[in-house]
Every structure is written in structure tokens, then in C-alpha cells.
């Protein structure tokens with residue numbers, strides 16, 4: 002790769018690397034790129050007890066960095082990245098995740114996104130449990146955290162490529178000193194600069210294929226904050242990772258529990274979801290069969306062509322080989338496509354390696370756009386990564402624009418001649434290229450659904466009411482790719498999630514809809530307590546959630562609560578105990594998460610959100626907006642009106658029935674809010690009570706003051 | 715006239731559907747998806763889908779994943 006670029010060191014900070022003790026470096030790294038200034042902050046026992054690590058540490062650092070008025074472009078806004086006490090353990094599957102937080106360009110509040118790749122563990126082993134970067138610069142910079150030479154550097158750069166794909170490859174080579182596996186690069190691309198939905202790419206080095214591979218911290222536009230600060234990349238350099246690098250309290254206990262889990266995965270994955278071969282692509286046809294695969298902007302849940310973008314098609318397309326985004330992960334689900342040749346854009350006609358696609362990208366950039374061509378989806382996936390764009394927000398935003406176009410709310414005069422009909426593959430790709438260039442209608446789409454709704458209403462006089470119903474965002478974040486219309490619990494799973502509608506807090510569709518395991522409000526509320534709490538814990542510890550419940554023990558179904566996979570929860574408690582030396586139990590795990598979870602809710606409150614109204618979701622997520630959607634599931638909806646709500650529907654037309662159904666369903670969602678708030682220890686307005694914050698040890702003076710300002714004392 | 719379920723041999727009979735299999739096993743409640751060789755079959759199709767002789771069937775636990 003021949004490229005003329007310059008990198009000049011403008012600041013160097015030398016430090017003595019601490020020994021990792023029981024999973025912690027016991028300090029964090031703070032960088033203000035405006036000054037520039039680099040410093041180290043201690044981590045004390047209270048911080049570990051209350052915030053555990055990972056997202057907890059990120060939030061604590063961010064809380065002190067931002068004011069309630071901080072805008073995402075302000076220098077105060079920090080990007081925080083952390084691993085967690087178990088992060089970097091090669092013996093236990095899925096132990097290499099990083100979690101990133103910042104104030105989001107899409108939501109205006111805290112966003113968190115978890116991501117694979119080697120960065121988090123390398124950061125910690127270099128001596129830092131978490132990193133916060135704030136400030137802004139005039140010139141492009143690269144930050145190097147070099148745990149081998151015990152120094153942190155800020156380098157001014159010019160001439161480096163814009164796109165993440167080339168940039169990471171060049172920086173890996175530049176800093177590797179012949180050992181590319183010792184490098185992890187965090188970067189974004191031109192799409193992040195020109196939209197609000199930029200993602201960050203985190204690399205891991207694939208020894209067999211001899212290339213940097215990518216995982217994305219996708220949600221919430223963190224890449225756009227990164228680009229706005231003019232950070233080209235953050236690079237971590239670390240040495241060989243060994244079993245004892247994380248220095249666990251009890252190495253033998255860790256080995257025993259780690260081996261148990263790793264072996265079980267190797268034995269059972271081939272019999273279950275085959276994650277090691279097909280990743281999450283199997284979900285496409287399964288969701289389609291259950292009428293849950295979003296198509297045409299979440300109007301419908303199935304399509305006869307879905308089979309064309311399912312696992313049977315992707316299985317032979319994926320390049321076979323080990324695809325673990327962290328060392329020792331036996332799930333190894335991070336697949337890719339070799340020698341892919343894009344048909345459009347700057348890489349047209351050249352061979353590239355594409356990391357993905359995963360289920361969310363296939364549904365978001367495929368079925369939801371009415372696209373059922375596996376190669377167009379791969380091309381969308383590739384360019385989103387290279388441009389630094391979140392495939393979920395890109396998919397859901399284009400889907401919204403396409404529906405507006407088909408409904409005549411906008412036309413070709415607004416899209417500058419582009420026919421944005423569902424299924425138009427070239428138009429979808431063109432939108433992605435325009436987002437990266439900050440040009441044409443793509444510039445508007447790249448602002449996300451919430452901004453688009455105002456822009457289209459203001460500039461093109463599109464009807465704001467219908468856009469409110471069909472624009473699939475809540476809290477400003479685009480929905481991820483599951484249909485929620487027929488599952489009240491999943492409406493809660495999305496609507497009551499702290500950062501916005503992403504399924505990583507609670508995925509309850511099957512439990513609710515398919516298995517009918519929680520028929521009452523109380524059961525739903527209990528699930529909307531336990532699952533978000535348990536899932537939060539992975540992000541505190543530096544762990545990936547997939548090994549928990551994507552492969553389950555053979556006798557799991559005979560346990561009292563199969564959905565919780567309690568055998569694994571117990572293993573996780575053992576794992577935590579073995580690393581930190583703090584004896585823990587499954588119940589204690591939930592309590593740890595509750596502290597951080599409630600703190601994040603209060604953080605939302607600080608930023609002007611975090612109350613009942615902010616948990617609203619568009620009606621498209623709750624029920625059929627248009628008569629044609631009602632008609633597509635008429636039998637189900639008629640039955641619901643008659644049997645559940647005792648309505649006599651004789652003689653009613655579809656519009657009338659739909660109006661009634663809406664009234665009932667909206668009321669149910671409000672009832673669900675009440676039940677969940679109560680279970681979580683919140684007021685009817687969705688704010689944690691004094692008793693809750695005291696019980697969880699998050700009753701810091703500024704928290705109490707904030708609650709007081711909202712009438713809670 | 716045999717097939718395998720999660721690696722264990724079972725005897726096969728003509729016309730056996732996925733629903734029959736789960737019924738015979740007393741296990742219909744927990745599985746929404748099964749895999750027959752490389753093909754996924756979901757519950758809406760359990761009654762219509764025949765299990766071929768000599769096939770390899772896997773019962774997929776997909777509960778609170780995603």
C-alpha cells in the first residue's frame with residue numbers, strides 16, 4: 002500500500018504501567034485534545050463497588066465531564082471507552098468487548114454501544130480501565146496508547162485516507178513494528194463527519210487471513226462525535242496476551258469454569274445455531290416464518306423472497322475459517338466475505354474483504370428496504386463500514402424515506418431525481434454514498450429519522466402526523482430490526498430501554514409471543530426488570546452476551562426458568578468471583594447492574610430526558626398504522642377486538658376497527674410502563690425514587706440535588 | 715429406517731412430521747425452531763414438514779436471544 006502521509010508527535014506522556022490486579026488497572030486515562038493534555042485518574046474501591054467497570058466507569062467519567070446543557074459538538078462532550086474486570090481473559094468465551102459512551106448526536110443524551118475487537122483489553126493491559134477523550138482540534142490527530150513502551154502520544158497527521166477500511170490497515174502496519182496482532186485501531190470514516198449516525202470501527206487482527214478485521218460500535222452516532230473532534234484514530238498497542246495477563250484472584254477456578262463453558266459451546270453450537278459457521282444469519286428466515294422480519298419500513302413481518310437473504314444463501318458466501326473477535330472465543334461468529342467486488346462507489350471493480358453481514362444489517366439494509374439480493378446487502382454493509390456509518394440507523398432511516406416517497410410525502414424533486422421506491426437497490430446504495438459525501442438527499446437522510454421528520458415537514462410540507470406514526474425512532478435513535486407490533490413485552494423492551502430502541506437490553510419476542518411465557522403484566526414487568534439488568538452486566542464486565550443464551554445447555558429446557566439459562570448465569574457468577582476475588586451470586590449480579598442502570602436513567606434526566614414521555618414509541622411499533630397493515634393481519638386484529646376487548650365489530654370498516662385497536666393498544670403500552678416503573682423502583686413519571694438510589698449506593702450529592710429539582714426528596 | 719435427533723438415534727416412520735416428533739418426545743412447548751440437516755423449520759410449519767428418513771434433526775433453543 003503506497004500512501005504519502007505524515008504523522009508528527011505533538012504531545013508525549015510517559016507513565017509507569019501498573020500491574021493488573023484481579024482484573025483492574027486501578028486507574029483511567031484522561032485526554033483533553035484541545036490543550037492538549039494527558040493525565041491519569043485513580044480508581045478507588047467505591048468506584049469499583051458501585052460502577053464495576055466498563056459502562057459503569059464510562060458513565061461516571063462522562064457524568065463529570067458534561068453539564069446538563071452540553072451539546073454533542075461541545076468540547077466538554079467526552080468519548081469514553083472501557084473494557085471491564087473480566088475483559089481480556091482469553092480462557093473464557095466472549096471476553097474481549099469494549100463499551101463506548103458519549104452524548105449522542107441522535108438522542109442528545111447518553112448513548113452506549115458495545116463492540117468486539119482487541120482495543121478494550123489492550124487499553125486495560127496498557128494500564129487503563131477506561132479512557133475518556135474530550136476537547137476538539139483544528140487538525141486531524143491520531144492518539145497512540147502504547148502499553149509496551151509505556152507512553153501515550155498525540156500525533157498530528159495529514160495525508161491519511163478518509164475511509165476506515167484503508168485507514169485502519171495503514172495504521173496497523175505503521176505502529177505494528179512487525180507484530181500487527183499487537184495493534185488495535187479505533188477509527189471512523191467520511192460518513193461519520195457528514196451524518197449523525199457515524200459508527201466506530203474497532204479492529205482485531207486475523208492471523209490466518211493476515212488482515213485487520215472490523216467490529217462496529219454502531220449505535221447512536223459515536224463516530225460522528227469522534228469525527229467532529231477531528232480524531233482520525235485511537236490506536237492501542239500491547240504485547241502477547243497470556244492466561245494470567247489479567248491477573249485473576251483465582252487462576253485455577255477461572256480455568257475450570259472457562260473450560261467448561263468453552264467446551265460446551267464447541268460441543269453444542271454445531272447442534273444448535275451454528276454461530277461458528279453462519280453467525281446470526283439464521284435469524285432471517287426464522288423471523289420471517291414468525292412474521293417478525295421487518296419489511297418495507299416495519300409495515301410487514303414477512304416476504305416470500307426472504308429465503309434469498311437467509312442462512313442457506315450466506316453459508317457458502319462466508320469465507321470459512323476461525324472468526325473470533327477476541328482471542329479464545331469458541332463461538333467465533335464474526336464472519337466475513339472474501340474477494341467481494343462492489344458494483345458502485347470508490348471501490349467499484351476491486352476486490353475487498355467485508356466483515357459481515359450480521360442479521361441486523363441483512364434486515365435493516367435488506368428486507369426493510371424491500372431488497373432481497375444478498376450481494377447488494379453485502380455492498381451496503383461494506384460501504385457503511387468503510388464510511389463509518391451504523392448499518393441499523395442507515396437501514397431504518399432509508400426505509401422511512403422510502404415509505405415517505407411511496408406515500409407521496411416527498412417526490413423526485415426532493416430526492417434530486419432519485420426514485421426512492423422500496424426495492425430500488427441502486428437508490429439505496431446511492432443514499433449511502435451521498436451520506437458519506439454529505440451531498441444530495443443523502444445529507445438529509447443521514448440526519449436520522451427524528452431530524453428528517455422535522456426537515457420534511459418544514460421544507461417539503463410533508464404531513465407531520467403520519468410521519469410521527471411511521472418514523473421508526475424513539476428517544477431519537479432508530480429502531481433495530483425486529484417487529485414489535487404483536488409483542489407488548491418487546492414494545493417495552495425497546496421503548497423502555499435507556500438509550501433508545503435497541504434490542505440489547507431485552508429481546509423478549511419469542512418468550513412473549515411464541516412461547517407465551519409471560520401472559521400477565523407483572524410477568525412482563527418482571528422480565529423487563531431481570532433481562533435488562535442481566536444484560537447490562539455484560540457491558541460492565543467487558544463481556545459478550547452471546548455465549549450466555551445463544552448456545553444453551555442440553556438440559557436447559559427442564560429448568561424452572563429456561564429463558565434465563567441459569568446454569569450459565571451461575572458460571573458467570575463463578576467467573577466474576579474467580580477474577581475479582583469478590584464472592585458473588587446470580588442475585589448479586591442483578592444488583593450490580595441495577596446501580597449502573599439507575600444511574601444511567603438519572604443521567605438521562607440530567608440531560609433533559611429520562612421521564613415517562615421520553616419512553617413513548619411510534620404507533621408503527623405498537624400496531625397497524627394504515628388500513629393495509631390491518632388487512633394484512635386482519636384475522637389476528639379482528640380476534641383481538643372481539644375476544645380481548647369485547648367489541649362487536651359487525652358492520653365496521655377497516656378504518657374504524659383500526660382506530661379502536663389503536664386506542665386499546667396505546668392504553669396497554671401505558672399500563673405496561675406503570676408496571677415496569679413500579680418493578681424498577683421508579684415513580685409513575687419514570688424517575689428512580691430516593692429509596693431506590695439509596696439502596697443502590699448511587700445517592701451522590703449531585704444525584705440527590707437533581708432528583709430534588711424534579712420533586713423527589 | 716432411522717434418523718437422529720440432537721445426535722441420538724430414533725426410529726423413523728413414513729409420514730412423520732416435526733409436530734409428531736415433538737409430540738412423541740413430549741417436548742412441543744419449548745421449541746419454536748428445528749433444523750433438519752441444513753434447513754431451518756419454524757413452528758408455523760411443524761405440522762406440514764415431513765422428516766425424511768436418515769436425516770439429522772436438531773432442536774433449536776431460541777428463547778431470549780437476539
Ligand code: SF4
Nearest residue numbers: 095326330332334545
Ligand atoms: S460470540 Fe461472536 S461477537 Fe461475541 S466475542 Fe465471540 S466472536 Fe465476538
